[in-house]
Amino acid sequence: DTAVSQTPKYLVTQMGNDKSIKCEQNLGHDTMYWYKQDSKKFLKIMFSYNNKELIINETVPNRFSPKSPDKAHLNLHINSLELGDSAVYFCASSNTRGAGTNEKLFFGSGTQLSVL
């Protein structure tokens, strides 16, 4: 039973297209995240939602729009895709209950996005 699952695993698309990535967690966590990992393996946070409320929004182009229909789901929609958007996108979740628990992130297996 996968704890954090994201789909699709691979996404190949043309520049200018719009695409979505979906994420679901069955851990009962109340916080979910989107991270971007570039070709040099550098992981950087993009967004975080706590109980469906946006709480972290890093300097990300507004072509990226996260949506959290409930605390178990966090989707990422990307408009007008650009070459520079090619990366691996990871969904993650954690709990805010108890000191120190929010740092323990559980990651999905990633979505490899290739923009041609």
Next chain:
Amino acid sequence: QKEVEQDPGPLSVPEGAIVSLNCTYSNSAFQYFMWYRQYSRKGPELLMYTYSSGNKEDGRFTAQVDKSSKYISLFIRDSQPSDSATYLCAMSGVTGGGNKLTFGTGTQLKVEL
């Protein structure tokens, strides 16, 4: 200068060797220190978690934090080929809703037979 610096490697060691992986950081507000292991084409998984300075041991893995030097380490004893992965250090200074981890760039480790 990045907030967290980590040698990207690759680091290649023979099976059974002791491996030392390190990160330095510049933000003195960091209090929580983690090591994540990432296998190829997989998401990172939490390996070790430490609060503030000190050591923590879990099986073959030992995490050390020296806040005075802003330096953290992960030691792997009796390394195995299954330890071959990228190891990412991560740290944060805030707890509670919406915590933001700052990651190192990862060290690629290969343990050879």
